[in-house]
Amino acid sequence: MTQLVPIKMITIIALDSLQNRLILDLKNCGISGYTISEVEGEGLYEQHFTDWEGRNIRIETLVSAEEKVVGIMEMLNQNYFEKYGVIAFVTTIEVLRKDHFD
Amino acid sequence: MTQLVPIKMITIIALDSLQNRLILDLKNCGISGYTISEVEGEGLYEQHFTDWEGRNIRIETLVSAEEKVVGIMEMLNQNYFEKYGVIAFVTTIEVLRKDHFD
Amino acid sequence: MTQLVPIKMITIIALDSLQNRLILDLKNCGISGYTISEVEGEGLYEQHFTDWEGRNIRIETLVSAEEKVVGIMEMLNQNYFEKYGVIAFVTTIEVLRKDHFD
Numbered sequence: 279m280t281q282l283v284p285i286k287m288i289t290i291i292a293l294d295s296l297q298n299r300l301i302l303d304l305k306n307c308g309i310s311g312y313t314i315s316e317v318e319g320e321g322l323y324e325q326h327f328t329d330w331e332g333r334n335i336r337i338e339t340l341v342s343a344e345e346k347v348v349g350i351m352e353m354l355n356q357n358y359f360e361k362y363g364v365i366a367f368v369t370t371i372e373v374l375r376k377d378h379f380d
Numbered sequence: 381m382t383q384l385v386p387i388k389m390i391t392i393i394a395l396d397s398l399q400n401r402l403i404l405d406l407k408n409c410g411i412s413g414y415t416i417s418e419v420e421g422e423g424l425y426e427q428h429f430t431d432w433e434g435r436n437i438r439i440e441t442l443v444s445a446e447e448k449v450v451g452i453m454e455m456l457n458q459n460y461f462e463k464y465g466v467i468a469f470v471t472t473i474e475v476l477r478k479d480h481f482d
Numbered sequence: 483m484t485q486l487v488p489i490k491m492i493t494i495i496a497l498d499s500l501q502n503r504l505i506l507d508l509k510n511c512g513i514s515g516y517t518i519s520e521v522e523g524e525g526l527y528e529q530h531f532t533d534w535e536g537r538n539i540r541i542e543t544l545v546s547a548e549e550k551v552v553g554i555m556e557m558l559n560q561n562y563f564e565k566y567g568v569i570a571f572v573t574t575i576e577v578l579r580k581d582h583f584d
Contacts, residue, residue, distance in 0.1 A: 289473075316417065317415040317416060317417045318415065318416045319414050319415035321412050321413020321414060334415070336415065336417070351384070351476060366475070366476075367387075367389070367442070367474060367475045368384060368473060368474040368475075369471060369472075369474075
């Protein structure tokens, strides 16, 4: 029988110049995979409308261990949120029980 | 201690020709930021499979005030849903308490 | 009065070479629309870091009938997960009651 179990997706919006550094820091937090896509926008930095320089990226990674989610959000908070205006949020999603994302 | 609090993300799928008008209407509803990415697809208009002309866009904006979410969905309903086949949906996400998206 | 009702969004991450086949299988499961966007990443196949060949895609489709969600996840599980390292997950979203996605 198909059974869905909840895990977390962390989404990060950042200037694309931060990509390599963010991926390295995420790997050090124990992620096992991610996707990156290009986005444009306004309001990233300081949550006000500003002109963005360069391209921006959205990084998404699936994490099943709750403590890993907290560890990643704390790492982002310490290193990226205020200094670089990075935005991150957590979405609860469901996967088949057979999948493992840690 | 890291504490996550729920807010809302509104996602809008629309023909890219509507971009400027949608962004203006969203700003008038009080949003403080958004991202845009390009998508392709079928089934936008009338929720049936049709050929799309032009590029399509996905707009995402984070909103913490519940009444603002309702205001944006009502604005989209009145001005875009039936006339332009725009699709919009709301996702509950979690951010660090320190963030403010209104 | 604006009333939001929960439905499901299924997100699929796959090699872009699977696009036509995935869309066909999803249509056979009864979806009425979808969007596709390009993504890059690591960790798709076997959930380990590997080099991806070619472009990768993210397919998203909105489904309101619970049994259709299960049917799609079972189809993906049987035909794609182990063989092709495809990732899929389900997100609960909210739409206006007036919308119909089946």
